Amino acid sequence: MPDLVARLRAAGCVFAEEEAALLVEAAPDAAALEELVRRRVGGEPLELVLGWVAFDGLRVAVDPEVFVPRQRTTWLVEVADAALTAAAGDRPGVVVDLCCGSGALGLALAHRRPGATLHATDDHPAAVACAARNLAQVGGTVHLGDLASPLPMDLRGRVDALLANVPYVPSAAVAAMPPESRDHEPRSTVDGGADGLDVLRRVAALAPEWLRPGGSMHSEVALAQVDAALAVLTDSGLLARVDHDEERDATVVSGTRR
Incomplete structure (x- = not known):
């Protein structure tokens, strides 16, 4: 040793x-x-070498070409859980995880909300295969496709919690990322466009169509992006808020359907 x-x-x-x-x-x-x-x-990142990552008290399988969830993102799960409890009470709720990657966020929230209906989507086949293995333990369903496009139509207006761990690194900053991420994760999982908010804009635009009244979407952003991200959610008709955790240096913006 x-x-x-x-x-x-x-x-x-x-x-x-x-x-x-x-x-x-x-x-x-x-x-x-x-x-x-x-x-x-x-x-090679330790998580890919081991084949799993510890996340919110769980061991989540990860594969090559799949984004490795960061420990700070457990804050997003906590924020979503609190919002879901406030909106749904004891009802397990309907959860959707967009840009799901390994499915870690949906898996963690489903473990916190036993009996929740869980759907997840990703446009990368490797991610869908990985997430399907992870979410089988909670009865989740994983769909291949862009954002909400592959979701069952009967979920429209019924989603209590929409999780979207979107890529939010500005394109010009990707080259300065740690090599473990830059060299071993698909660029599309970290590159959020010129200001880092391209995918967030798309999720915010579709969220009101899928959320039930009182349901919320939740995404992680950098602290410096908060004002712009809140404006994106407000412009989509959502009631926007921010939650920041100093210890994890994690920032989550949430938008609730009025």
């Missing part, structure tokens, strides 16, 4: 001891461990 920790630390792994323990746990034998370490030392 000391030699493994030293190799990981030399490769720039800040939490080398913790990573070494996880790699040893994941490897069935010495040869498999060496392969996992080779991948990690080569710069």
Whole structure:
């Protein structure tokens, strides 16, 4: 183990001891461990090497070419859960997860709301396959397609919580992102256009059509984007608000259908 920790630390792994323990746990034998370490030392994200990420108390499967959910995004799940409780009370609710990636957000909210009806969408086949495996445990349904376009029509006007972890990094800033994300995740999962809000605008425009009265959409943005993001939601006819968590440095904008 000391030699493994030293190799990981030399490769720039800040939490080398913790990573070494996880790699040893994941490897069935010495040869498999060496392969996992080779991948990690080569710069592959730990979550992809392990095949899972810890998220909101769950182990969520992740695959190559699928966005790895960040720990700060658990704040979005907490905000959505509180809004859903306020709007739906004890009713489990109808949840939609757009740009679902691995399905982590919908999965976490469904675990918090047993019995919730869950639908998720993504336009990347690898993400849909990954999310389908994750959401099977809560009876969720995953659809391949752009945003809300593949959702069943009978969900219109019935959605209590619309989660959309949209890409929000401005195009010009993508090159400065950490290489673990820049080199191992599809650019479309992080690049939000010139000001980072292109996909948020599209989600906000469609949200009133799918939300029930009192239902809300929730998206993560950078703190510097809050004013512009709130204006996007307001322009779509939604009652907009922001929730920021200092500890996680996480910012969520929400829009409620009046």
